[in-house]
Amino acid sequence: MPNAIAEVWTILREMNGASSVIYACLVSFSCGIVVYLIYGRESAKAPRPPLPPGPKPLPLLGNLLDMPVVALCVKYAEWGEKYGDVVHVRALGKHIIILNSYKAATELLHQRGSIHSSRPQTPMVHDPRLMDMDWSFVMKPYGSSWKQHRRLVVQHLGPALAGSLYTVQTESAYQLVKSVLDEPDSFEAHLRHAIGRVILGVSYGLKLQLSNDPHVAMAEKMTRLAGEGLEPKFLVNVFPFMKYIPEWMPGAGFRRLAAAARRATQELLDAPFEATKKEIAAGSTTQSFVRNALTETMDDSDANAQLLEDIKHVAGSMYAAGTDTTMAPIHQLFAVLVVFPNVQHRAQEELDHIIGGADSPSFRLPTFDDRPNLPYIEALLKEVLRWTPGIGSGMPHLSIKEDIYRGWRIPKGSIIFANSWGILKDENVYPDPYVFRPERFLPNENNTVQPDPTAAFGFGRRACPGKHLAESSLFIDIACLLAAFEFLPLKDKDGKDIDLKYVFEPGSGFILRPPAFSCTIRPRSNITERVVRDLEVMNG
Numbered sequence: 001m002p003n004a005i006a007e008v009w010t011i012l013r014e015m016n017g018a019s020s021v022i023y024a025c026l027v028s029f030s031c032g033i034v035v036y037l038i039y040g041r042e043s044a045k046a047p048r049p050p051l052p053p054g055p056k057p058l059p060l061l062g063n064l065l066d067m068p069v070v071a072l073c074v075k076y077a078e079w080g081e082k083y084g085d086v087v088h089v090r091a092l093g094k095h096i097i098i099l100n101s102y103k104a105a106t107e108l109l110h111q112r113g114s115i116h117s118s119r120p121q122t123p124m125v126h127d128p129r130l131m132d133m134d135w136s137f138v139m140k141p142y143g144s145s146w147k148q149h150r151r152l153v154v155q156h157l158g159p160a161l162a163g164s165l166y167t168v169q170t171e172s173a174y175q176l177v178k179s180v181l182d183e184p185d186s187f188e189a190h191l192r193h194a195i196g197r198v199i200l201g202v203s204y205g206l207k208l209q210l211s212n213d214p215h216v217a218m219a220e221k222m223t224r225l226a227g228e229g230l231e232p233k234f235l236v237n238v239f240p241f242m243k244y245i246p247e248w249m250p251g252a253g254f255r256r257l258a259a260a261a262r263r264a265t266q267e268l269l270d271a272p273f274e275a276t277k278k279e280i281a282a283g284s285t286t287q288s289f290v291r292n293a294l295t296e297t298m299d300d301s302d303a304n305a306q307l308l309e310d311i312k313h314v315a316g317s318m319y320a321a322g323t324d325t326t327m328a329p330i331h332q333l334f335a336v337l338v339v340f341p342n343v344q345h346r347a348q349e350e351l352d353h354i355i356g357g358a359d360s361p362s363f364r365l366p367t368f369d370d371r372p373n374l375p376y377i378e379a380l381l382k383e384v385l386r387w388t389p390g391i392g393s394g395m396p397h398l399s400i401k402e403d404i405y406r407g408w409r410i411p412k413g414s415i416i417f418a419n420s421w422g423i424l425k426d427e428n429v430y431p432d433p434y435v436f437r438p439e440r441f442l443p444n445e446n447n448t449v450q451p452d453p454t455a456a457f458g459f460g461r462r463a464c465p466g467k468h469l470a471e472s473s474l475f476i477d478i479a480c481l482l483a484a485f486e487f488l489p490l491k492d493k494d495g496k497d498i499d500l501k502y503v504f505e506p507g508s509g510f511i512l513r514p515p516a517f518s519c520t521i522r523p524r525s526n527i528t529e530r531v532v533r534d535l536e537v538m539n540g
């Protein structure tokens with residue numbers, strides 16, 4: 001991954017003394033061999049179609065030094081403007097293809113999905129001695145095991161769950177507004193708990209506590225450790241022999257992290273799955289992914305053992321795949337609403353028409369039945385996904401065969417990024433892309449409606465299977481929070497509003513997680529406060 005490579009390089013640059021020289025020599029030597037094996041052999045053969053355009057690579061290092069550690073998706077978008085919507089770069093002997101338009105992403109990842117739908121494998125993530133995450137649906141290479149996982153999700157997380165999904169999501173949103181009323185300063189933590197509760201509820205159907213649920217805590221621990229391990233900074237990804245270094249040795253911190261991630265993963269895979277089986281055996285009829293999928297299995301016989309493992313692994317993949325990605329846009333939205341109060345007021349005006357004004361005795365919180373009558377909230381949801389598409393540069397796809405596209409060669413083993421950030425900031429598709437304007441998604445006599453920001457959810461056979469779940473969670477949480485509260489800037493010591501625009505800058509991580517920020521959150525009126533306080537929320 002280019003992030004990985006950029007971070008490796010940063011580490012090398014930041015290291016002082018002999019070790020950095022040794023590492024640099026090792027990297028250069030390894031690169032030399034890899035580059036010779038790839039390009040030396042290639043150049044000896046007959047002329048072949050050119051690679052797509054891109055910045056000029058250096059010998060050995062390729063474009064490693066062109067890749068920033070922070071805001072890589074923004075750099076990718078800049079390259080798109082300079083070289084066109086298909087860009088090629090090289091790093092440590094890898095071909096990296098960056099797609100910055102819907103057209104290129106659809107034509108390659110969707111229409112030629114049988115070639116470009118695998119995932120790169122890295123020692124830290126996949127090796128059984130390290131994190132051993134081959135079980136994860138998101139990381140699996142393209143093949144029969146991945147297909148079986150995908151089939152289970154499409155079959156058992158889709159329309160079959162829609163009814164119970166809305167019940168879980170509405171209860172979670174109502175609990176969220178109650179918690180925010182009690183502890184507005186813990187807004188971020190409450191939001192995270194609400195999103196996690198829905199994903200675990202939908203995956204397992206377990207009765208979960210309203211706050212501090214042990215299953216949510218378990219899932220959080222695993223996601224945090226796995227997230228750390230996924231960071232591409234580990235030298236073992238460049239020198240796989242390092243996986244043999246004993247855990248106790250200095251410099252083997254990556255091995256201790258990997259061991260902790262493996263333990264946390266096992267706990268998360270087993271505990272909620274076994275608890276769900278027990279609840280079903282005790283007569284629970286709560287719908288969930290696990291329950292629906294288990295109806296396929298007749299018994300615990302060997303024939304079903306693989307299917308049971310698959311169900312367990314898919315359920316365990318959901319939390320890690322869905323929490324941070326849903327959290328990133330919604331958390332960012334509340335900074336947007338503080339910076340652009342006109343957007344907040346327009347959304348609240350629309351809500352007031354449908355659910356009763358904040359000062360009206362008939363005020364109530366929104367439900368999913370109101371969704372068709374709230375087009376501005378729907379547009380706001382689309383605009384925040386365009387503005388902060390969860391995963392900035394998209395998830396990497398791996399090409400399993402050489403391909404020729406628009407006369408360019410896409411070599412076998414290329415890592416392809418459909419850069420959601422660049423695609424969703426393309427001014428030919430979204431005029432004034434850096435202006436937050438939900439109206440772009442509303443029918444208007446002057447403009448045609450701009451395309452839905454589906455790029456946020458990826459492309460082709462690996463496109464996000466949690467899109468419907470994510471969008472409905474975002475809808476109900478946004479609608480309830482805006483109905484109940486107003487979000488205002490904090491004041492500095494001179495009484496001036498603290499500007500939250502810094503929150504909009506993409507950071508260094510894979511997920512576009514906004515930095516911590518604070519704002520004033522208060523009930524819109526005495527009536528909204530009373531309605532929220534009087535809510536009865538069930539566990540589960």
Ligand code: HEM
Nearest residue numbers: 138318321322325326390395457458459462463464466470
């Ligand atoms: C706003 C929230 C979300 C965003 C922006 C998002 C985005 C993405 C993206 C960009 C991908 C990679 C697609 C590709 O490779 O082309 C992906 C994959 C995936 N997402 Fe989501 N996602 C979100 C929520 C969820 C939720 C709630 C779940 C499940 C509960 C989920 C489950 C998955 C899974 C399992 C994959 C892997 C699919 C595969 O590799 O075949 N996501 N998501």
